[in-house]
Structures are given as C-alpha cells and as structure tokens.
Amino acid sequence: MKPYYEHAGITIYHGDCREVMPAIAPVEAVVTDPPWPVDVQYVEGNQDSWRLLSEVGRWSAVFARRLVVHVSATTDPRWLIGIPDTLPFLCTRWLDYARPAYRGRTLSADVAYVFGHEFPPAHRGHMLPGRTIASRNGDTRAATGHPTPRKYEHARWLCRWYGGDTILDPFAGSGTTLRAAADLGLKAIGIEIEERYCEIAAKRLAQEVLPLTEGGR
Numbered sequence: 001m002k003p004y005y006e007h008a009g010i011t012i013y014h015g016d017c018r019e020v021m022p023a024i025a026p027v028e029a030v031v032t033d034p035p036w037p038v039d040v041q042y043v044e045g046n047q048d049s050w051r052l053l054s055e056v057g058r059w060s061a062v063f064a065r066r067l068v069v070h071v072s073a074t075t076d077p078r079w080l081i082g083i084p085d086t087l088p089f090l091c092t093r094w095l096d097y098a099r100p101a102y103r104g105r106t107l108s109a110d111v112a113y114v115f116g117h118e119f120p121p122a123h124r125g126h127m128l129p130g131r132t133i134a135s136r137n138g139d140t141r142a143a144t145g146h147p148t149p150r151k152y153e154h155a156r157w158l159c160r161w162y163g164g165d166t167i168l169d170p171f172a173g174s175g176t177t178l179r180a181a182a183d184l185g186l187k188a189i190g191i192e193i194e195e196r197y198c199e200i201a202a203k204r205l206a207q208e209v210l211p212l213t214e215g216g217r
Contacts, residue, residue: 004195005202009187010178012205014198017170017191018052021059024189028164029066029116030056031181033150034171036075054082056170057115061087066116068162070095070150073109083115090114093162095154096133110154114162132157156180159188175201 001023005012013020034053053069060067061084069080073094095110102108119128134151155176159167165186169177172190174197181188182205192198 004192004198005205007205008182010182010190010205011188012172012175012178012190012192012198012201014192014195016193018055020191021056021063021168021170024063024168026063027166027168027189028064029068029162029166030060030064030168030170031068031070031155031158031163031177032056032169032171033070033173033177036071036079050079050082052171053079054084057083057087060116064116064168065164066090066114066162068158069113069115070110070154070158071113073111074103074106075111077113080113087115088117090116090118091130093129093158094131095151095157096131097151098133098135110150112154112158112162128161150176152176152180156183159184159186172201173197175204179204 001013001015001020003011004014034056035049057067067083067087069083091114093112093114095112097109100107100109132154134153150173159177159180163181163184163186167177167181167186167188169188169190172178172192175190175192178188178190178201190201192201
C-alpha cells in the first residue's frame with residue numbers, strides 16, 4: 001500500500017485501519033484516541049465504535065507490546081470490554097488540564113488506559129509516572145480542524161513514557177500522536193480514514209517546530 005505521507009520515520013496511510021493493519025509490521029505500542037461512544041446505550045446501539053476498538057485490540061495483542069487508549073475521563077470504561085484478555089490490563093494514567101472545563105459539576109480531564117507489558121526497569125528511569133497536566137489550553141479545534149481534539153502535551157507524554165521506539169495510531173485524526181512521536185525522535189505510523197485529516201496531519205508534520213499552544217487529536 002502506498003503511503004499518503006512518509007518522511008523521517010513518520011508514515012501516514014489513508015484508509016480504514018481494519019484494512020491497513022494486516023499489512024503493518026509489528027510495533028512496540030499502539031497509542032490512539034479511537035472513535036468513542038457517548039454512553040453505554042450508544043455502544044449497544046452502534047456496534048461500529050465497539051467493533052473498531054475490539055479489532056484494534058486483537059491486532060495489538062499479536063503485533064504490539066502495549067495498547068494505550070486515550071479518551072475523555074467521562075467516557076464509559078465498559079466500552080473497553082472488547083479488548084482481549086490476552087492483552088492484559090496494565091494501568092490507568094490521568095491527563096489533566098491546567099484550566100479544565102465543566103460538564104455539569106464534573107471537571108473535564110482525559111485518561112489513558114494502558115494494556116500490555118511493562119517496560120524493563122532501565123526504561124527512562126526506574127518508575128513510570130502516573131499523571132501529567134497540559135499547562136496550555138489553546139484553541140485546539142481551530143488549530144487542528146478536528147471536532148474531537150486531544151492535547152499535544154498529553155500525546156507527547158504518553159508517547160514518551162508508554163509508547164516506545166515504534167508507535168502506531170490507527171485513528172490518527174489530525175496527527176497529534178504522530179507529531180508528538182516525531183518531536184521525540186520516535187518512528188510512528190498513522191492510519192486515517194478521512195483524507196482531509198490526512199492532509200492536516202501531513203502539514204503539521206511538515207512544521208519544524210510545533211507551538212506548545214497547539215493540540216489536537
């Protein structure tokens with residue numbers, strides 16, 4: 001399959017991840033913000049969201065050492081039941097905002113569910129941190145053109161501590177995980193089904209320096 005973008009160890013494929021993943025070589029970690037459900041009823045009524053994550057989980061169980069699922073802290077975790085038992089649960093990591101918004105009386109935050117295998121003790125220190133905070137909010141939707149943006153600082157933190165030398169993001173969106181991996185000197189592969197987001201991601205990757213105020217999915 002011909003890449004949509006390929007430069008300096010970063011590759012983007014335009015297509016459905018279920019069709020592209022079988023052609024991808026094993027990676028150390030899958031780090032992704034997948035299409036997520038609103039609530040349990042939505043999962044039961046729309047199996048696409050559940051099935052997509054389940055298929056990524058099955059692929060990760062065979063071809064990756066870890067799967068890191070980055071979502072809003074208000075996303076119902078019962079949605080994760082489709083991830084196979086052969087990819088054991090490792091930990092939950094909190095991704096806070098310096099200036100959180102509100103949903104009713106609930107402060108917004110992100111969370112990462114980490115499945116798979118731990119790093120050896122020598123990996124970038126003896127202990128892996130469990131929490132970080134994005135110090136700058138920025139206008140992420142305007143910056144990325146994506147309706148469900150994630151913070152660049154969060155993505156970079158996850159890639160650094162829980163990613164690995166080669167990362168796959170099967171729901172690459174506007175390329176935040178790929179940009180974070182590139183800035184850390186890691187290799188990364190992104191798959192995105194909508195061509196307009198492939199183009200946005202390619203343009204972001206062409207930048208030499210990513211402003212810290214920028215974020216996105």
